[in-house]
Amino acid sequence: DAGVIQSPRHEVTEMGQEVTLRCKPISGHNSLFWYRQTMMRGLELLIYFNNNVPIDDSGMPEDRFSAKMPNASFSTLKIQPSEPRDSAVYFCASITTDPHYYNEQFFGPGTRLTVL
Amino acid sequence: QQQVKQSPQSLIVQKGGISIINCAYENTAFDYFPWYQQFPGKGPALLIAIRPDVSEKKEGRFTISFNKSAKQFSLHIMDSQPGDSATYFCAAAEERELSSGSARQLTFGSGTQLTVLP
Numbered sequence: 001d002a003g004v005i006q007s008p009r010h011e012v013t014e015m016g017q018e019v020t021l022r023c024k025p026i027s028g029h030n031s032l033f034w035y036r037q038t039m040m041r042g043l044e045l046l047i048y049f050n051n052n053v054p055i056d057d058s059g060m061p062e063d064r065f066s067a068k069m070p071n072a073s074f075s076t077l078k079i080q081p082s083e084p085r086d087s088a089v090y091f092c093a094s095i096t097t098d099p100h101y102y103n104e105q106f107f108g109p110g111t112r113l114t115v116l
Numbered sequence: 117q118q119q120v121k122q123s124p125q126s127l128i129v130q131k132g133g134i135s136i137i138n139c140a141y142e143n144t145a146f147d148y149f150p151w152y153q154q155f156p157g158k159g160p161a162l163l164i165a166i167r168p169d170v171s172e173k174k175e176g177r178f179t180i181s182f183n184k185s186a187k188q189f190s191l192h193i194m195d196s197q198p199g200d201s202a203t204y205f206c207a208a209a210e211e212r213e214l215s216s217g218s219a220r221q222l223t224f225g226s227g228t229q230l231t232v233l234p
Contacts, residue, residue: 004159031219031220033222042205042224042225042226042227043160043205043224043227045221045222045223045224048219048221050214050219055212055214055219056212056221091159091160093159095220103148103150103165103209103220104150104162104165105162105222107159107160107161108159109157109158109159110157110158110159
């Protein structure tokens with residue numbers, strides 16, 4: 001398996017533009033997590049899905065952020081409009097119900113977002 | 117609310133030395149305590165983990181010590197090497213029962229940037 005796939009790896013955009021980050025979880029994993037990492041705030045959980053259903057979005061900073069998971073193999077995180085303070089590395093992670101790996105979250109390589 | 121507190125924020129150790137990173141938690145519902153290692157430009161990856169029914173787990177040069185009564189756990193890296201230089205995150209997991217089924221959620225500490233000098 002290729003692991004968790006994220007695209008793009010780097011995104012530079014101007015303030016006010018819409019940004020869409022994409023994630024493909026590991027096949028067979030049933031939970032998907034979106035995190036944001038910054039120097040100031042560390043690793044923050046934004047939202048997570050269980051069986052494609054959003055479970056907890058209390059970490060989503062504001063209404064400018066939205067996430068969807070239309071099927072088990074694809075999720076998006078959208079920021080509209082983007083602001084300079086959204087600049088961060090965004091990670092997607094997935095987890096399986098396989099008891100052997102039940103607790104391990106597998107992270108993607110991240111998307112480094114820069115909003116000018 | 118910071119449910120998992122991690123210290124120190126940064127750590128510099130000489131090659132061959134012992135690196136120690138500490139974490140504390142409050143939520144007694146946590147039932148699994150992993151440590152993640154992150155290299156620059158990469159996502160975090162599971163390093164070692166422990167369940168609260170044991171006090172210590174060792175894998176090679178990496179050891180987790182767990183004190184359930186004090187609600188504290190720590191990572192010890194023996195014979196630290198320059199290749200261990202990375203950011204280390206402690207975490208704690210809990211099971212959440214939901215209408216869509218059960219879900220596992222991790223709460224991460226703030227991270228420790230470890231530098232091992234050659």
